[in-house]
Amino acid sequence: MTTAVTLSGAHLGLFMALAPLTIGLIIYVVAYMAKRGEGSIVPPLGQTFACAKCGKRSVREHMVPANFEGAVAWYCGHCAADSTSRAS
Numbered sequence: 001m002t003t004a005v006t007l008s009g010a011h012l013g014l015f016m017a018l019a020p021l022t023i024g025l026i027i028y029v030v031a032y033m034a035k036r037g038e039g040s041i042v043p044p045l046g047q048t049f050a051c052a053k054c055g056k057r058s059v060r061e062h063m064v065p066a067n068f069e070g071a072v073a074w075y076c077g078h079c080a081a082d083s084t085s086r087a088s
């Protein structure tokens, strides 16, 4: 078990020195990706959307988002209730 002894020596010290940097970098990348994803999925307030089914245009608060393999479609309250009841 000579390899384990050498690993727990200098290599462990190197790992302990790099671990905070690596974890910090991972957190930064995850936060950056989450922020980018959020920006594309959640549009700014006050924006209007046309219903993907009946075409009725309304503000975001009155629309229901539906995720189709990454693409977000918006339904009005009536069409969202209609599609969810049909899916289940």
Ligand SMILES: [Zn+2]
Binding pocket: 051, 052, 053, 054, 055, 056, 075, 076, 077, 078, 079, 080
């Ligand atoms: Zn509709």
